Amino acid sequence: MAKTADQYFDDLRETRVWRSIFRSGTGSSTLRRALAIQQNVFLHLFSTKVRTRMLSFSATWYLGTLTLGTFFILVATGIPLMLYYHPSVPQAYHDTKDLQFVVSSGLFLRNLHRWSAHAMVFLVFAHMFKVFYRGAYRTPREFNWVIGVILLLITLLLSYTGYLLPWDQLAYWAITVGSNIASAVPLIGDKIHFLLLGGSSVNANALLRFYVLHCMILPLAAIFFVAIHFWRIRKDGGLYAHSSEPAAVRSRSRAKKKEATING
Amino acid sequence: MAEAKDFVAAIDSNAKKSPRRIVFITRRTSAQVKAETEDQTQSFPEVLFRAAVAIQLLAIALVWISLLFNAPLEGLADPSHTPNPAKAPWYFLGLQEMLHYFPPVVAGVLAPGLVVMALIVIPYFKVNIEAEGLFTKDRLRRLRVFYAVTAPLVIFLGWFHVIVALVPTLIVAGLMLLASQSSAQSSSAFRRYLAARPLSYWVMTWFLFELMVVTATGTFFRGPGWSWVWPWKPY
DSSP states (O other), X not given: OOOOHHHHHHHHHHSHHHHHHOTTOSOOSHHHHHHHHHXXXXXXXXXXXXXXXXXXHHHHTTHHHHHHHHHHHHHHXXXXXXXXXXXXXXXXXXXXXXXXXXXXXXXXXXXXXHXXXXXXXXXXXXXXXXXXXXXXXXXXXXXXXXXXXXXXXXXXXXXXXXXXXXXXXXXXXXXXXXXXXHTTSTTXXXXXXXXXXXXXXXXXXXXXXXXXXXXXXXXXXXXXXXXXXXXXXXXTTSSOOGGGXXXXXXXXHHXXXXXXXXXX | OOOOOSEEEEEOSOTTTSOOOEEEEESSSOOOOOOOOOOEEEIIIIIHHHHXXXXXXXXXXXXXXXXXXXXXXXXXXXXXXXXXXXXXXXXGHHHHHHHTTXXXXXXXXXHHHHHHHHXXXXXXXXXXXXXXXXXXSSHHHHHHHHHHHHHHHHHHHHHTTOHHHHHHHHHHHHHHHHHHTOOTTOSSHHHHHHHTOOHHHHHHHHHHHHHHHHHHHHHHSBOGGGOBOOTXXXX
């Protein structure tokens, strides 16, 4: 009898090499499946179990997951784009043109990066409002909401710094308009403006600063806070399920608001 | 005879699904034991699989969009030639729209700063934790507060001719008035829904509505000199 894909996968998981890499071991018992999450440095940020009800589309619309998805796409397209790009004036513009017309699939890479960036900004906002309307910021999740706000700001900055990089008219003037707002801060406005741009107007220094922020500092900051964000979901008792509980359960649990569900 | 015990012990028998919990229930206080018998799904592999499918579908959609639509690329940056209008990225156009009405320190610094502060402190204020309809209790007093807050806001926005912010404010205020005239006994489901909305819901909905209208205005309805244009008419 031919083996199924599952059986091949099980065989693979039993090999010595696999077991040397992944600490979780073989088998599909509940324990082994829990260990597959808990013994993996990346996956252990998540709970080993999720309330089945929270998997329905209507519970979360999968907005957090999808935001993570756009972030993956942006990293995967951003790195190859970096290989064809020099953050200098006016070479940056010519590189972007080359991506459009010379580099194989360069046009597609840039399109995907650009549209995914817009999608990420949109999804982060959508995620925030969905979480708010579900009331999922309630105790003990307050601080995870704050981290979410920080991630919203990081996302906006990531998108904004990336906006300048093509060094075309659209980029130049959008950043000029945006950065002029910084000058309006009382007392230290001009200093902030100068610090941001490395000069008193958008120039080659600004391009280099935005490039470093866009490709290095902000992505690292995002990864750092995303890791805490996920870990806190597990520590705070998994995805918040209050609002989708039946009214009877809700009114009962309101009396015992302090009760935290231990799920991680 | 030994003294009667002050509690009874029980063991959750469903040890396979959830860790074993021993519950002590004292006689005087009737402890509420939250029913935690609800179904859970193992993250590996079911939940991870679902997440992967969701991300795949998104990726397929974005790939299609990228194949069909090209990212904009204009001429080389030219500091001596300002396009009209010069627009920020779309998510800042709400801000830019506000800059059209108010000085930069108000629209560009104070307003967004307050919005970020307000977002951060949401979970730390009890008013945002309560889930009771705004006008369920103390209706008349709360209506007075509602008028006292809304009227100056409407006058302020009208005074500066901020029509794009005024219209959403009036619509939400109208819905709030409807909510104040509704109750859990109202005949229409919509009015029962409105009557059950807490204050935090109204504030956030007003903010979301403003954000969408103002951003859409800046994106689609603003042309040279930030004048009003129709998106289907080229300027």
